[in-house]
Amino acid sequence: MRIGELNWTDVGRRQGGVSSAAAEPATPTLGSNRDIADSVKVSLSERAEKAEQSNRNQDIDDSDLPEVIKRLLKHIRDLKQQIAEVQQQISELARQQDLSDEERSLLMDGLRSQLASLSSALSTAYASLTKATKQQALNDEQRSSMLKLLNS
Structure with missing residues (x-):
């Protein structure tokens, strides 16, 4: 059952389980915990939001x-x-x-x-x-x- 999804910015893409750093130019790495936190977005599905609201x-x-x-x-x-x-x-x-x-x-x-x-x-x-x-x-x-x- 899908209750949400997690999206984040591309910090280091992988192709077929192998790092693509050699295939593409290096992407800038995130410098701090704040940068990492800002790059993560969590969105709940409608059902999960209703369940969270009910529990709250x-x-x-x-x-x-x-x-x-x-x-x-x-x-x-x-x-x-x-x-x-x-x-x-x-x-x-x-x-x-x-x-x-x-x-x-x-x-x-x-x-x-x-x-x-x-x-x-x-x-x-x-x-x-x-x-x-x-x-x-x-x-x-x-x-x-x-x-x-x-x-x-």
Whole structure:
């Protein structure tokens, strides 16, 4: 079963199990661990991503909370992850040297807009969770469990 694939830049091609260094000009080797890490890209198949997502929220599914609270907790967790990813992209964009100031500014504006939208959605999700908590009349144990899951 294929759950993902691994791609990397060509550091030293092989032909028929023998190094092709003699057949082709030498390719530059990667200089540092950071170069090597940057050259590796892992992409999960759709099925693997769903399985990972399911495992990530297993603690919420296992709780004794009402379904509406569980859905909101999962949504909040997902929004937090998306916000972290956009913040990472902003950091990476700020470090890129090969972009003009105009290109960087345009890309940065797009990421900031995306971040603002996600932050707004997170605020709305928190408000919905507060409302649902009041409507569901959770007991102390459930409230404690919800707060623990919210902060994990």
